[in-house]
Amino acid sequence: MKYEMPFAIDRARLYAAVASLPCKFPGCPGCPDVQVSHSNQSRDGKGMGLKAYPWRVAAIGRKHHVEIDSGKNLTGDERVELWESAHRATMGALFETGRVRPVAKLPVQYHQEEFQ
Numbered sequence: 782m783k784y785e786m787p788f789a790i791d792r793a794r795l796y797a798a799v800a801s802l803p804c805k806f807p808g809c810p811g812c813p814d815v816q817v818s819h820s821n822q823s824r825d826g827k828g829m830g831l832k833a834y835p836w837r838v839a840a841i842g843r844k845h846h847v848e849i850d851s852g853k854n855l856t857g858d859e860r861v862e863l864w865e866s867a868h869r870a871t872m873g874a875l876f877e878t879g880r881v882r883p884v885a886k887l888p889v890q891y892h893q894e895e896f897q
């Protein structure tokens with residue numbers, strides 16, 4: 782099973798937009814090879830063999846991505862806190878830079894309650 786977005790192309794567009802941002806790991810001056818880092822938290826839909834919701838992502842450079850996923854210097858709580866900060870900064874940057882924009886009008890088949 783895989784979580785889908787209402788429009789299939791949106792996932793690829795979102796991931797490309799995220800990967801185009803500078804690394805959002807707290808305190809990072811901008812390390813290279815920014816990747817799309819997915820949440821590892823069950824509250825974000827993560828489960829056995831299942832990636833989190835497509836929008837629970839953060840722009841994180843490769844070395845910091847490894848540190849968050851498998852580094853030995855961080856506790857579990859620290860990993861969550863650092864990823865959360867990166868996720869919030871990523872979502873902010875997507876909107877601030879116009880990479881994500883609300884649509885003017887939802888297509889008729891997508892009513893508001895389906896997005897809650």
Ligand SMILES: [Zn+2]
Pocket residue numbers: 804805806809810811812841842845
């Ligand atoms: Zn970094």
